[in-house]
Amino acid sequence: MSMLLSLDQITPVLRPQIGGKASALAQLARQGFPVPRACCLPVQVYNTYVDATGLRERILMELNRKDFQEMRWEEIWDAALRIRNMFLTTPLPAEMAAALTAELQGFFGTAAVVVRSSAPGEDSAQASFAGLHESFVNVRGGEAIVQYILLVWASLWSDAALLYRQELGLDVAASAMAVVIQELVAGECSGVAFSRNPNDETQTVIEAVYGLNQGLVDGVVEPDRWLIDRQNRRLTHVPPSSRPAAFQPEGETVVLRDLEPRQSAVPPLTEAQVWEIFTLAQQSEAAFGSPQDVEWTIRQGQIYVLQSRPITTVATEDKDQRPWYLSLHRSFENLKVLRRRIADELLPAMTAAAEALQQEELTSLTEAELAAAIRHRQEIYSHWVAVYWRDFIPFAHGMRLFGQLYNDAVRPADPYEFMILLAGAPLASLERNRRLATLAEQVRQDRDLAAKVRHREFDALPSEFKEALDEFLARFGDLSCPATGGQCQQGPEAILRLVGIMADQPPRPPAQPESAATLTKAFLDQFSGQKRQEAAEILELAQASYRLRDDDNLYLGRIEAQKTAAVNEARRRLQGRGLDLPADLPAEEILKALLDPTYTPQLPEKSEGTATAVIEQARQLIGQPAGPGLARGPARVIQAFPDLADFHHGEILVCDAVDPNMTFVIPLAAAVVERRGGMLIHGAIIAREYGLPCVTGVPDATRLIHTGDTITVDGYLGMVIIE
Amino acid sequence: MPSEKIRQTAPQGLPPEIRLLLASQQLAVLATHRQGQPHASLVAFAASADGRQLLFATTRTSRKYVNLQMDPRAALLIDSRGQTAADFHEAQALTAKGSVREVTGAERDGLASLFLAKHPHLREFVGAPTCALMALQVQVYEVASRFQQVLTYRFSP
Structure with a gap:
């Protein structure tokens, strides 16, 4: 029985099986719009694959390690990476693979194709998944197409897609994905048309670039833009600042090529072509009965519609969270700019700020001056915390960018093998x-x-x-x-x-990953020519990202220490007045008492849980396996910095989050357990450097584990066992 | 999802997932032993309101009854498995440990009606003179969820 459905076999009732994209293409074909030859792999094939291979339950087990609401973005990314690797390392059952390869070969021969997602619920008028699932351009031959189908399926479980589905309240467990395979039309120019401008309903917008529309969709190539008044048909052309390059199919991929000067000088569309596309957009809107976002290309004067989907932003512009989810992923170009900014501007400025504060003599200040100094230091610290979130956290995506490239190229059994190539750089x-x-x-x-x-x-x-x-x-x-x-x-x-x-203890040198050089070579050998150069650059960027992920905390720590120093000076003075100050007294209370000698500082009230006759104890807790290895020893739970002073050799560090300023005890520790989740967080990085078993993302770790408990840390499975 | 009725009769004081399992499940696996040889058997059970006692019925000639006469220590496994692959991420398992005694006299009447409210079809069985009503006095509950997470709940003495 055939697995593929050609466009003429698709009827509207099939929409739940084939998704929005395939359904729209079939409707366009039925109504005589020029569309490339295409076929669809319905969700049923996805379901057969995940059931036959056991992948369905593996995915749900991965996502169910922890309440999704409690997962940080980093943990969701880690889960998504592991799931993506499951698809990469789980081939289709042999018979199914042979049948599908033969069918695809029969349908497309050796023609280049585009492999696109078409999930049910995707591209409806309520929700647009544009950009969240992956598409692959210029794939040739049955076997290669099957490989990319696996990647499109995997993109159903990307971090951004998971977050967005969660936001929309869609049932994650019921998710399935259909795939559209479309002959690649290598147009001389391509673009999109919004039958109604999302920002101004009276207009139609057309955007066009030379070559394929990859660059336009990713924001790498700036398009020419035409605004057309739908009523009086007035046309306004907004040219880009320049037209340096275009995406072209080449070999088995798509590359950015410089344009000839004669092309750069003129817009990719003639005015007649602009009107042709305008008409197409209006016809599409009429055909579907709602404003449409039409993707098109022109080859040898002939227009093709590549896809058409409803514009969701007309009604729900403010609610669309996709831009934010997508912003978590940074392109290589974007990360390069960010790296320069961090190295050349931000880190030197942070050092200067910390040094300037260090010069200030706190003891000679009056009470009012000291209060002002505390406020000043709080502001400086808040400023750098904001910078940390805005620039430093996104830069960590460099590691992820590399991780995905590495896993795609090498397909390792351990989805975190790429970390070995990052380690060893000086931290x-x-x-x-x-x-x-x-x-x-x-x-x-x-x-x-x-x-x-x-x-x-x-x-x-x-x-x-x-x-x-x-x-x-x-x-x-x-x-x-x-x-x-x-x-x-x-x-x-x-x-x-x-x-x-x-x-008093034997020395413990940091672990030296011996195979880093071998793995690096094996990784680079997957590429040749320009791609090899790019792969090496992404590795180098990832190494910088890895180093910074550690160092930025230290720079921030220096500024925080200056803030703490000023607060501590105030505490010293208040204690001199005979006031009894609890260790967890908020800085605001200290400030009030400093300025008003009659004020008695107060602790915020704590809500005590209702007492029950039942005593809860943890026996076995689940987190993420962040550093391989097995260790057993007494727990040292760090609730506050002073607890570190009692740290003994051979103890297991249990904390909310490993602060870089805590890492000096790591060489003494037998293992690390952290409430904060992630594979690429500070604690996990340092633990791996020392070859220590490490489990992160253990909910309530510091509440359920007590100092002195004998615990076993299973860094292979991500578990902590309490005896 | 459990019905409202189940919610209302669920034991209080324990965390909701345990109360839900105790109220929603019908059968449990009882572990006893005879001279070190473990023995497992399936029993219908009901929980007291506070979850401290788990009731089951057995004939006095049964192997489990004989075993419990020699050593009253026992464990009871209660779980929400549906025998599908989804169990690995969905199912929860609860192990209750403690010691078992036979309830008699007036206490038996009260606890028998609690047991029969959940298992009305066992009225004849429980009413037979050869049938013993047993109560596991729970010292500790161990609940496993998310495939590998295990928390314990111990009753303060």
């Missing part, structure tokens, strides 16, 4: 840990020195060791402030204690 917090290790090694070798360190005889330390200590403090001292008790001791006490503990 600022590892540099700090290395220096600590050097100091500890000196103590380990020298019994006399060890005794002095143990008894904190700072003045009796040999001058060489003292200098090394001072140098460490000068460079990292302000970072250790919040980490050694919430108060800046401005002395070597805490560092000495740490060095002492480390010296």
Whole structure:
């Protein structure tokens, strides 16, 4: 029995099986619009595939590890990456693959095609999935088409698509995907037409670029634009700033090529062609009975309609969350610009800000001046936190961009194998840990020195060791402030204690991923020519993204430490007045008390849970496997920075989120457990560097696990077992 | 989804997922042993309002009854599996551990009507002179969900 449906076999009742895109194309063909030859693979084939291979339940198990509402975007991305890899590494059952390949071969021969998503519920008047699911252009031959069908199916489970479906309240478990396979029409120019301008209903908008419309859809190529008044047919042409390049099919892919000067000089459409497309858009609107977004191309003077879908933004412009979901994904070009901005502007500015604050003498300020200084520092800190979210977090997408490229090219069994290629680059917090290790090694070798360190005889330390200590403090001292008790001791006490503990243990060098070079070569060998160069550039960008993901926290930590220092100075003065200040007193209360000597600071009221006769205990908790390995040991739960001071060798670090300023205890830890989820978050990165088992995204980790509990961390399966 | 009636009769004090399982499931797997040899059997069960007692009925000649006479310690597994692949992400399993005693006299009358309210078709069986009504006094519940997550709920003594 045939799996494919050609356009003339499709009737309107089939829409639930073939999705909006295929349905619209069939209707256009029926009504005589010029459309390329195409066929559709209905959702039934998707369902057969996921049932026969067990993929359906694997996907739902992956998504059900945790309540979707509780998942951070990073965790959703991680889940989406793992699901995508399931599709990449799960071929169609042999018989099905053979039959489908033969059918596709029979239908298209060796003609180049476009493989597009056509999910039911997609492109309806209520919801538009434009841009959320993937399309692949210039694919040739049955076998290759089947491979891309798997990727289109996988895009049903992309992070952006998952978030958007969640937003619309669609049932994730019932999701299925049909696929449209369409002959590629390599037009000389292409574009879109909105029969009604989403911003002005009296107009029709036409946008056109040379070559394929890839660049227009992705925003890489700026189009020529025509606005047409629907009433009086007045035409306004808005040319782009320039027309440097166009997307062309080449080999088995699509590349951006420079345009000839004679083409760059003129718009891609003549005025007659603009009117032809205008007419087409109006006809499409009439055919479907609603405003349409028509994608078209022109080859040798002949117009083809590639797809037509309802414009959803007419009514629901403000509610459309797609731009935001899509903005989570950054293009390579975008990331390159962001990288320069971060390296050349933002990090130097952060360093300067922290240094300037460090110069201020807090002790000599009056109470009012100190209050002003605290507010000033809070503002500076808030500013950089905003920058962190706006620029640093999106830059982390560099790792993801590379991860997807790597998985597509290599198809590894472990979807996080790509992390090995990123590690080994110098991280600022590892540099700090290395220096600590050097100091500890000196103590380990020298019994006399060890005794002095143990008894904190700072003045009796040999001058060489003292200098090394001072140098460490000068460079990292302000970072250790919040980490050694919430108060800046401005002395070597805490560092000495740490060095002492480390010296009592055998040294633990960071793990050295030996196979990084081999894997890098194997990865690059998947590409040739220009693509190989691009792959190497994306790897390099990803490595920068990986380093920054660690370092940005340290830079932010320095500014936070300055804010904390000012608050602590205020606490010191209030305690001098005889006030008893709880450790978790908000800064606002401290400020009030500082300015008003009669004010008694108050703790915010806490709502206590209703007491029950039942005692809840965790036996086994589920998170994400973020660092492979198995470890067992006593838990050290970090509720606040002072808890770190008690950290002992061989304990398992359990915390809400590994703050970079906490990482100095990682070389002492047997494993890491974190409430915050993600594979690419700070704690996971550092744990992998040290080869420690790590589980992230464990809900309520710091509530359900108690300091002293004996726990086992299974970093392979992402579980924590409490004895 | 459970009906409103089930919700109302669900035991209070325990987390909702446990109460729901206790109210919505009919059958449970009882584990006993004889000289170290484990024995598993399927029983109809009902829970007391606070979830501290789980009731089941058995004849005094049954293997489980004999086993429990020798060692009253037992476990009861209650789960929401539907025997499909979806169980791996949907099903929950609840293990109750404690010791079992036979209820007699006036207490038996009260608990029998609680048991029969859930299993009216067992009226004749429970009423037979050879049938014992048993109560598992639960010390701890272990609930497994999301395939691998396990939380325990211990009754304070």
